[in-house]
Amino acid sequence: MNIRFYNAKILRIKDKSFEVQEGELWVKGNEICYIGDGSDQEKIYQALEMPVILWDREIDAKGNLLMPGFKNAHTHSGMTFLRSLADDLPLQEWLFEKVFPKEGQLVAEDLYWLTALANLEYLTSGITAQFDMYYFQDQVAKACVDMGFRVVQTSGLNNFGGTVEELEEKYLKFNGYHELSSYILGFHAEYTTSKELMEGVAGLVQKYKAPMFVHNSETKLETDECRQRYGMSPTQLFEQMGMYEFGGGGYHCVWFDEQDIDIFAKRGLSAVTNPGSNAKLASGIAPINQMLQRGVNLAIGTDGPASNNCLDMFKEMFLVSSLAKLKDMDAAVLDANDVLYMATAGGAKAMGLSQCDRLEVGKKADLILIDLQQPNMQPVNNLTKNLVYSGSKQNVKLTMINGVILYENQCFHVNMDIDEIYQKANQIVARMN
């Protein structure tokens, strides 16, 4: 499809800051092929080797904002079935008495529907790619590709499931599976994984000289126990084992000390923060400002819908900023600009999606259209602050992934029956003990 957006405000990224350009953005196939004022169109068509007549759609943006889609840099999408099933419980009870027993009853096909449900929610929030750790990854990939959703998967390998051989097999399979699919090495967490398994992961990291991601220092208990077991923090352990030599990073990164931040800064690792989940499960507040000051790449994840429970980047952006201010008791830390960067380009960097990180000619057309003609976006004193501090899913007019419009004016265009997705999700829950 060739799509022309005109009368648009276009959010560009320059040196980790945002600028607004007025004009047109053209999509040819799955790529952005032109950004400019659109004058002298015929000449531009010729230069781009595009016949003038071949627009599939011309969309009047009516002065609204085109911006890069949000990147959800940590989630367990298939946990949609657990949403609101066991909240307001202590973390350990929630995990061991509620989450794990239900997860044990999942079958492969369930993941197709449960992932599809999460993808719908991502689309409503302008999220154009997810970094997913869950089970039955064939079904996850299939659901995403069938819907046109971009997915980066990683492994939740631990003592209770998976082998290093399977991890390698998946790494090779899902990186070549489809243009919407990729895979990053990883495992669940230090506290659920034996030294032997971790050594296996480290072996793959070294073999493929590849980045590695893992749950890292989510809770105080986790870091305390790791220090008891290994005499060092999870980050220091992973570094010592050679797992961070080629990049990657951690999810949560709440209980980081100076040494952990040093390692993340030195290795160019990414810290993916999950403030909604960390607050709701009372895990703590990550030292975001401290990591930012040290130049650590930061990204934002919703975490899974069992802990958050919503998959909404607007809510997460507000939380990232406001929790950082609360943690430091300083309203001046963590500017909206930094948060918006985390939610877009920072996330793309963490996920290995440099081709989708910003609106530029040659980049993949993963973008969203934000309705500025809504009361929460008025007056237009500062666009980035409006997005981070008062933006809402309700402002998402259109979500495009890989050049395809999957969501527009509250309607999904995903080649799946939405009611069937809802029905299947409810049936899966009803079936379980």
Add this chain to the structure above:
Amino acid sequence: MNIRFYNAKILRIKDKSFEVQEGELWVKGNEICYIGDGSDQEKIYQALEMPVILWDREIDAKGNLLMPGFKNAHTHSGMTFLRSLADDLPLQEWLFEKVFPKEGQLVAEDLYWLTALANLEYLTSGITAQFDMYYFQDQVAKACVDMGFRVVQTSGLNNFGGTVEELEEKYLKFNGYHELSSYILGFHAEYTTSKELMEGVAGLVQKYKAPMFVHNSETKLETDECRQRYGMSPTQLFEQMGMYEFGGGGYHCVWFDEQDIDIFAKRGLSAVTNPGSNAKLASGIAPINQMLQRGVNLAIGTDGPASNNCLDMFKEMFLVSSLAKLKDMDAAVLDANDVLYMATAGGAKAMGLSQCDRLEVGKKADLILIDLQQPNMQPVNNLTKNLVYSGSKQNVKLTMINGVILYENQCFHVNMDIDEIYQKANQIVARMN
């Protein structure tokens, strides 16, 4: 207008808990006149003395949820012009160098448009009443009445503006002004108000035996300075001065100690929490769970759009719960049910709107229709948890105040030109130095 909702889930409140009833809800004029299964309609019409044919609209709720509208129990609506104009600053700098100088340039008519803008945003979030403290209160009342929005005003009286006589005049005027308008005694805060002025307010409290609301213990600085000045906390001071004898309460209530909570519990006062503002301005986290345990009536406010910056009850509900969990480092405190009660009936109680607090025959028809056929509301494991933890403005299909539908399917029906409201708000900002 007489409106019949059918095929609805209806959220009822029983003993501070929520129950879902399936059936019909009828609105006659500005009141709810029937809730039931709708069978044997003719008989019901007769009993209600309504002719069968007189439905102005019959709305198929399609299994979606009718619930009481949210009550925004503390705001400064007219601050919409300051949204995103001065964020990420220390609180004192924000207030004295940014907010006050701009506010000084407001003229009366501005408040008409700025309040109207806030009201639009409230409607998108399912908020059906606001408790407003701001300037030019004639214009505020006019904007609300013109739009059909329910408003409870209170005074921001302090050393820099207003007199006790004016407060009394407004109290008398806006309580009889219109059925959508009421007024509660109050002043800005201890730190901005002389003892003499406070004594004047106390005199009115005693004269009218009326409740009184005030900013109370928002920041540590405020409470520290009050203790220096008076040897006691703001709450203790207001109590000693007789201002809390007939009810009312405080906004923020962040830096409360045991004695403050005692007074609130003993006097039946309401604590209005503003978690978005308190987090973003790094003021702290209110002891919500501690107040709940003591039986204090709790309500939720967005605070003004200069500090929050959005006027979204869904975001506030998530924050109330998750910040309380973080404060106590216990994921089990403050159940979603309690938060939903705060956002509806708790707010209504604080605002003196007992006639709008729940869906019951004879109550005012201040209600909203929540779209459950959205991915963030699926599966339907627990409706109240879905609302509090994954709900969003995007789920608000319809907002009705006093029997009138003011917002439906993303469109406003407010007898004002929406574009004109946006234009005026931008012009007001552009005019200022």
